[in-house]
Amino acid sequence: MAESVMTKMAYLFEEGNGTMKDLLGGKGAGLAEMTKLGFPVPPGFTITTEMCNEYRKLGKKFPAGLKEEIRKLMTALEEKMGKKFGDPDNALLVSVRSGAKFSMPGMMDTILNLGLNEETLQGLIKQTGNERFAYDANRRFIQMFSDVVLGLEKKKFEIMLEEKKRNLKIKEDQDVPAGTLKELIGEFKKFVLDSTGSPFPEDPYEQLYLAIEAVFKSWDNPRAVVYRNKENISHDLGTAVNVQVMVFGNMGDDCGTGVAFTRDASSGKKEIYGDFLMNAQGEDVVAGIRTPTPISRMKELHPEIYKQLEDIAKKLETHFKDLQDLEFTIERGKLYMLQTRSAKRTAIAAVKVAVDLVKEGLITKEDAVSRVTPDQIDQLLHPYFLQKDKEEFVQKGNLLAKGTPASPGAAAGIVVFEARDAIEQASQGNNVILVRPETSPDDAQGMLVSKGILTSTGGPTSHAALVARGWGIPCVVGCEAMTIDPDKRLFISGGKHYYQGETLSIDGTTGEVFLGALPTESPNDLSAECKELLSWADEIKRLGVYANADNPRDAQKARNFGAQGIGLCRTEHMFMESDRLPIVQDMIMAAPEAVRLKAQVDRLNKLWVKADEKEKVRIKKDLEKFGKALDAPWKDYRAALDKLLPIQREDFRGILKAMEGLWTIIRLLDPPLHEFLPSFEDTLVEVTTLRLTKTDPEQLTKKEALLERLKAMREFNPMLGLRVCRLGIVYPEIYEMQVQAIFEAACELKKEGVDVKLEVMIPGVGHVNEMKFTRDAAKYIAEKVMNDKGIKIDYKIGTMVELPRACVAAGELAKYAQFFSFGTNDLTQTTYGYSRDDAAKSFIPVYVDKGILEHDPFLILDREGVGSLMKLAVEQGRKTNPDIEIGICGEHGGEPSSVEFCHFLGLNYVSCSPYRVPIARLSAAQAKLKEDKKAGSYENR
């Protein structure tokens, strides 16, 4: 707003409207809107947020002219009410309330009955004929004013009141007689004088200005600042101040006060819900001094009032098109509205209300989709603890620790420290919480049967977190306050030892860990309303939503949750299963030697062609030597591959069948091979022990050989080592076996009439030659199998884009890749140079704490860094091949802000764990709505 424009400093309620939240705050805009619509709102005015900012800018001074403006508006109120502010005979009293654009804790709340002093008090007594009411009003005013304006401790005043009550043997405030209240007013004022050195202000305008200043100042109080930081609310918004004529709920039994929701904010049920108290002021409800009555009883107790309320509630909801949170006061049988705003609500209510409002014709499907947050959908998908149960546990001292929430949901069970114990306990029907320093692929079976997983190390993308999220198992990681010793089957927390068999409850949504069993609430399935809402989201969204699923069970789950395909089927999880791991290990032990010698033989054969006689003699000798050496490892290598082929074929049959009619993207082997072998460390300890004890020379020899192989395969930085497509280039036979299994499975199914749609994904490509090599090899096998079987499968070959170099070379890659899938876990890792296994436990928390990073980039996609590279890849890839299909299958694919980014980037789909599919569907729709609204690109946001 240009400085030259003379802006309005304050608005009478009738001058504003509901859209003016920036200027009038939420409360002020609501009051203005209600006034405009003719609802019974006590007259008042709102001082704008700009005045607050101006006041702060001037170093806590009233902006020039503001006091005059306030007096002018007070005069308007006086005229309206036929009363005068400070008039001893007929005094106007007002309330002063803060009201920022967003409501936030820590802001000054309310001062009631402002304008009372010794003179006007007498007038009020005369006017109402109710001495006790008047003294009580004055007593309350002094108490509130002293607390929020003068900064005197509320408690001190309460103690004085309590003393009086004790002396009089009175329990309830409302039973304190007028005389005592009168005494109390004197004592309060004396206390103010003693504490502040000044008398309690008697001039009503002085009271008013001080109260307004207190609201202005409360914008900068620490709790409000912390809250705004946390919620990403700008510190420049400022708060408005509402000055409103008092109506009294405590003038007698035809008076009262209350709060109400136009529908049940907990279940979403369509009925007025709330509490009221007759002959009371609002603070009595809040303070909990008296027990309020449910609104459901108002109908019989006060039918006329209920009728007014019902009528107003309906009109308000119709007008605001949303569930409203109301404050009202009844003065002498007449209902006055003091506030209306959109109500906070539970996830269940959010969904039900949104869907119901559509059915009632109040809002559109698009509105409904906008109003439910992805977090709410998330809550609906996981078991949870009730807040009250948790609070009870906290009070009992049962909150043991807080770690990083890694997979949402709540679980309680008995503690085990080893995967095998988990399996054993679970088989006996026990609910199990697997507690480990960290997990590894070896633990997979044990994790699968656990109700919850808890680790002391690792971050939200650690192995434990990834697996847990994939399977929808609640998980807390990086719980550093706990020292976990699986060998001794114990963990230490707060200096105490806890052993296997102990009961724990973990909340994967918040990271809390409780001692003892909390009852869990289970959502079972998506509600019908939720399904309906998501079907509307599907109509709106442009992004496809796929799921990451590695087996038929997960694939089915994904379909149930509305996935349109599988964006990532990881074949390594198949390798991990216990029946095949030994075969995989045989393959790995034989492969390096087999491949090394084969390359040698190939090289010699090539040399042979152009060698002269003399050289040929030498080459022949070498060929014999190497050929002989090659024989055994090659046979072992092939034998293992031949055993894996039919197993893999069955794996792929299962998943392709479950996904009939939908595209399934199968990724070829990805992790470094040593992940399938026993740990180097354990083997080192075993060998050292065997060497010293000399008990089992045979075993020693065997273990030494294993140790040698493990040593040879060891990498300083396995994430950057021999993995992804590098495996398929160094050991082409492994990828060939996988592709053969995939296409044999597909052909069999097709023959059986199943509609198979297949995409083969090459991981970790960085150079176009990697793409070409692996694509050509896969294509060759695919065509061969299809030719042999005489069957044609609809298939594509593409790549993951998960290295910065892939982004840079995307234009080249798109010559050979029919689709791209961003692997943003790895891409984040290499773009930042952060190991996702290490960073979360070491420096990322420090970074977030010191404000270096806003979020953990493994949780929320880094738009500036990683996002720029993705943008480049999309542009370059589409330039080469405008039809290329581009998606994302990293963990970010189910995170709302990241899904939005993917939408604006123009991706074709996101893929995430089945449990996040509904969230992604909603987020994708919301991104589209945002786009429609702004009609701008994501760069201009």
Add this chain to the structure above:
Amino acid sequence: MAESVMTKMAYLFEEGNGTMKDLLGGKGAGLAEMTKLGFPVPPGFTITTEMCNEYRKLGKKFPAGLKEEIRKLMTALEEKMGKKFGDPDNALLVSVRSGAKFSMPGMMDTILNLGLNEETLQGLIKQTGNERFAYDANRRFIQMFSDVVLGLEKKKFEIMLEEKKRNLKIKEDQDVPAGTLKELIGEFKKFVLDSTGSPFPEDPYEQLYLAIEAVFKSWDNPRAVVYRNKENISHDLGTAVNVQVMVFGNMGDDCGTGVAFTRDASSGKKEIYGDFLMNAQGEDVVAGIRTPTPISRMKELHPEIYKQLEDIAKKLETHFKDLQDLEFTIERGKLYMLQTRSAKRTAIAAVKVAVDLVKEGLITKEDAVSRVTPDQIDQLLHPYFLQKDKEEFVQKGNLLAKGTPASPGAAAGIVVFEARDAIEQASQGNNVILVRPETSPDDAQGMLVSKGILTSTGGPTSHAALVARGWGIPCVVGCEAMTIDPDKRLFISGGKHYYQGETLSIDGTTGEVFLGALPTESPNDLSAECKELLSWADEIKRLGVYANADNPRDAQKARNFGAQGIGLCRTEHMFMESDRLPIVQDMIMAAPEAVRLKAQVDRLNKLWVKADEKEKVRIKKDLEKFGKALDAPWKDYRAALDKLLPIQREDFRGILKAMEGLWTIIRLLDPPLHEFLPSFEDTLVEVTTLRLTKTDPEQLTKKEALLERLKAMREFNPMLGLRVCRLGIVYPEIYEMQVQAIFEAACELKKEGVDVKLEVMIPGVGHVNEMKFTRDAAKYIAEKVMNDKGIKIDYKIGTMVELPRACVAAGELAKYAQFFSFGTNDLTQTTYGYSRDDAAKSFIPVYVDKGILEHDPFLILDREGVGSLMKLAVEQGRKTNPDIEIGICGEHGGEPSSVEFCHFLGLNYVSCSPYRVPIARLSAAQAKLKEDKKAGSYENR
């Protein structure tokens, strides 16, 4: 060339010139140029390279009209010589030679005496009156023709000749009588008929066409293809064919043949150099059947011929402005030139000739700088083995293995397996070769005293390679054929065991490892000529050339080699030295706990400010608890830092003094802290052993504590872990200590009158907030020290750009960084996702072998991938801050092709190890010359 243009198929020598190498090949262009200049060249013509390509395109068919064209030109030769091709009485004989643009092994060489058949042979006898000469000429022709055109084995013909000689008891070919030669011709022809089923072609034109076809075909023979692949020569160039009238060096004692260099191609000395043989044909010189005479003796033996040669050589050199490699024939006392071309030469000669030619006014300084290759400068800088010595060792079977050449130069010495043994042996005056599976910073002292380093693992950027290259120590890494067991003090190679004390010779330029001691040749210093040449390079180049140096000795070396500053002074090497390592370890053991607790205390102090009374009680209790816990580790941490401060100050004093007047870029601590601690593995074995043996409970407790700390600090991928600026953010006290030491040293020196120019470099920045945080902290300390000392130092603060995210965010970083230095080792690592410690030994060799990658990207900068990101960073950085100084300090900074790329990228400087500074200076100048020549950007190359 458009198809409609009628192109010339072949050129008489007088029709061409020296610039037509594309069309006429190198040899043809040289012959044409000499003919044009009036040198005595036997007449002839050259069939163009286009005809070769046409022939290949047509599927090995003569292009239409070519045969007619050849006949036409042959007629021209006939007229010129007054002879006729195939004329029984006066036959014209010709030679046929290949001649591509670049000479390459595997191409068809020469057929002499073509045109001889039964009839023309008789004519030749009559004409020359020399029956033996004529039969011998025919015998040679059949032999050569059968070999290269008919594909019959040369050996078979030699066996027949040898049999005749044995029967006649004759040793030398020239003693074989005419009659025997005549018999041999008959037997040769019979053998041809028997072997091929066709008689030897008698028609001279048939002979000629077949010979020409053989040349065409030889373009595609495997050796030539392999060579072109290796040398990056296009397969589309094709070869020309030279048909030239025969002159005979074997017609009597006034005839002869020889090869000569216009200067000594080995030393560069200005005198004609070469060999000749009287009464011989060229092949006799090549075959080594007779021992040729040095040209230096020609002066006295054949003064008139020498005069002709001297005269021609001088003229040719003046004309071609370069050292020439000549072939000549003397027929009846007259010298004929058969070839001239720029001579291959040694590194020493290349430099000397280039400098001399400038002084002789023949070429410009720019020409001289262009003509010496960076590889030649490299050769001049390192000790080397003589080729003949190596060949002798190979024949004796002493070549043990071949690894990856990692640091050039040659060294011989006795084998040791541990750094401490190296130090001990070296102190006794022994030359030592340190042989280890891999090296670590612990080995630094031992590496420094070794003459050579050999490892069985690791690639060209492994620790061993980096350190060795930095210190100019010859090094071979990744020598996988050797199994090295330092514990047993032995290595195994080819199944044999070799123990400590064995003698090895290693060639770090080629990767060869020999058993036994080879004599090394040492270049000592750059020659005066080399220094002069490089001073010219400095005049030309635009890039600054800095050196990477970590101590005063290296800094001095860098200055001697012409470095203009230090681009990278690594402070971690200072931490490694034995007197300070224990202090560093104390610091590391205390730091995590100290910093963790301090953060806790800080957090509590912050909470205090906004807490209410009740909270304050709790906070106070916590503060006491944590404050107490913090006390001990914090004291330990600070004590270690305080001990390091004066030591580091001395380090920086030394280096800044050595670099007086030049900019010195000091990088703050970079590697993960656990690199300074004992190895996890060793400690694990120790603990396991101590647990089992129960011999030393006290030691066990100590080692267990160490193991715990090592475990806590362990990272899955340390390259992506808590290192670089992350250290300076998590442990700000370490960077603060370093900055304080740097500025205290600088202030002291300035006070003493030393001109200090200082740049502080923050490693591994990826996010602008990292830059801001570390820059602000460093600046604060710097200003504080300067204020305290009352001294102003000229300084900058900048960052390494070594992460993809830094490239993407360069525009932001440039707001706070005054300079960028590309760390292309790490940038390559993260851009590709290749661990440089692992990739070189595992998959990069396979990738290069399979053609996935052209080079190891850690050796030669990947322009397409890493280069694109660098380009982006330069553009974005300069957009924000046009004056930002941008350089490179990765290993690529001394690699010629990468230096060229940096030039075209517009960097300000490159920085490399001192030993590579001369190479970088030359490469930088050559890049500038290339730019001037093409006047285009690097993208258009």
